[in-house]
Each structure stands twice: as structure tokens, then as C-alpha cells.
Amino acid sequence: xxxxxxxxxxxxxxxxxxxxxxxxxxxxxxxxxxxxxxxxxxxxxxxxxxxxxxxxxxxxxxxxxxxxxxxxxxxxxxxxxxxxxxxxxxxxxxxxxxxxxxxxxxxxxxxxxxx
Amino acid sequence: xxxxxxxxxxxxxxxxxxxxxxxxxxxxxxxxxxxxxxxxxxxxxxxxxxxxxxxxxxxxxxxxxxxxxxxxxxxxxxxxxxxxxxxxxxxxxxxxxxxxxxxxxxxxxxx
Numbered sequence: 494x495x496x497x498x499x500x501x502x503x504x505x506x507x508x509x510x511x512x513x514x515x516x517x518x519x520x521x522x523x524x525x526x527x528x529x530x531x532x533x534x535x536x537x538x539x540x541x542x543x544x545x546x547x548x549x550x551x552x553x554x555x556x557x558x559x560x561x562x563x564x565x566x567x568x569x570x571x572x573x574x575x576x577x578x579x580x581x582x583x584x585x586x587x588x589x590x591x592x593x594x595x596x597x598x599x600x601x602x603x604x605x606x607x608x
Numbered sequence: 609x610x611x612x613x614x615x616x617x618x619x620x621x622x623x624x625x626x627x628x629x630x631x632x633x634x635x636x637x638x639x640x641x642x643x644x645x646x647x648x649x650x651x652x653x654x655x656x657x658x659x660x661x662x663x664x665x666x667x668x669x670x671x672x673x674x675x676x677x678x679x680x681x682x683x684x685x686x687x688x689x690x691x692x693x694x695x696x697x698x699x700x701x702x703x704x705x706x707x708x709x710x711x712x713x714x715x716x717x718x719x
Binding site: 497524533534535536537538541548549551552584586591593594596597598599600601602 | 612639640644649650651652653654657659695697699704705706707708709710711712
């Protein structure tokens with residue numbers, strides 16, 4: 494596709510359940526970022542990949558959160574034992590590199606609601 | 609710790625009424641300052657990157673400027689379609705590739 498896509502667009506789950514959020518970056522983009530955005534806040538960094546490896550996961554809030562990008566393209570953000578505080582919009586962005594002049598292209602986000 | 613503060617939180621303008629949005633930042637060396645537009649239910653859309661004090665960039669009715677402490681997004685003769693949330697983010701110099709975002713300014717332009 495022409496842009497970054499994220500699936501599902503909405504996810505409602507119950508407290509304690511496991512969820513997976515998927516990001517399809519722009520073809521050829523080597524850098525991929527995950528952010529979390531709560532209502533009225535700016536995006537908050539979670540993790541970024543350069544290629545297949547997680548280059549920096551310092552933004553992941555705790556060990557319930559994990560992300561993979563096994564083939565250097567699609568990425569999955571995994572959340573175990575979800576809590577109500579995990580409710581937010583999860584945004585993915587890709588770029589052709591990590592340099593500041595490499596524009597980040599954002600997907601539409603996945604809205605996660607934990608009941 | 610890098611900090612970004614945007615003001616005002618919300619701004620209502622009449623069509624054609626020019627104004628400016630502010631982004632104040634504290635960062636350990638600036639690698640780049642970014643402006644994004646975000647429409648409801650969508651991801652942020654890139655507008656500008658500014659790299660050094662004194663730099664200016666323009667796109668249609670938008671003009672971004674940068675000093676050592678803040679950036680302004682000037683909106684000239686806005687139209688209702690300019691209504692959106694405008695986000696500012698900074699990247700520090702050094703080895704970090706992590707941007708810090710502000711909370712954004714919600715702009716509504718009335719016809």
C-alpha cells in the first residue's frame with residue numbers, strides 16, 4: 494500500500510487478556526517506531542527498530558509489553574495481561590532511516606480499550 | 609530530560625484571522641524540531657523539520673520559525689480545513705533517535 498497501515502483499527506479486550514497489534518510499514522522503510530497516545534496527549538515513544546532488531550526499547554512501560562519485527566518489515570506489538578491503564582491509541586511510524594531528516598510517516602493507529 | 613511545552617492548549621479563530629502557535633523546548637542539544645498536523649482519528653502528518661535557530665520554513669498558509677528556546681507555527685488567513693491538532697516534537701543531539709512530543713494545540717477555525 495501507499496502508506497503505513499495498522500490492524501485492527503479498534504480492539505476491545507478484557508483486563509488480563511493478551512493482545513497483538515500489527516503494523517505494516519511503507520515498503521522499503523528500514524526504521525519503524527511504536528508510540529502510545531492517550532487522550533489530550535502527544536505521542537509517547539515506546540520502541541524503535543532499525544531493520545529486524547529492536548534498537549531501543551527504553552520506552553516500553555514494563556515487561557508486559559514486547560514488540561517484534563522478524564523480517565524487517567511488519568511489526569507486532571504484544572501486550573500481555575492487559576490492564577485498564579493500557580487503554581490508548583497505539584501509533585506506528587516508519588521512515589527510510591533514523592536520521593532527523595528522514596520524515597516519519599504515521600499509520601492511523603489502533604485504538605485499544607481494556608474493560 | 610527533554611521537555612516540550614505547547615501553548616495555547618486550544619485556539620479558536622475566525623476564518624482569515626491570523627495567529628501563532630508556540631512550542632517551547634528544553635533539550636540537550638537540538639538535532640531537529642518537528643511540526644505535525646493530526647486530524648481526529650488519524651495519525652500525525654509531517655509538516656516541517658527545523659534544524660537551527662533562525663531557520664524558517666513555509667507551506668501554504670503555514671510558516672514555522674525556530675529560536676534557541678522555542679518555535680512558532682504561524683498560520684496566515686486560516687481556513688476551516690486548517691482545523692486540527694498541531695504537534696511539536698524535538699530530537700536531541702547525540703546517539704538518541706527518540707523524539708519527545710508536546711501535548712499539541714487544538715486549532716478550530718470557524719467559517
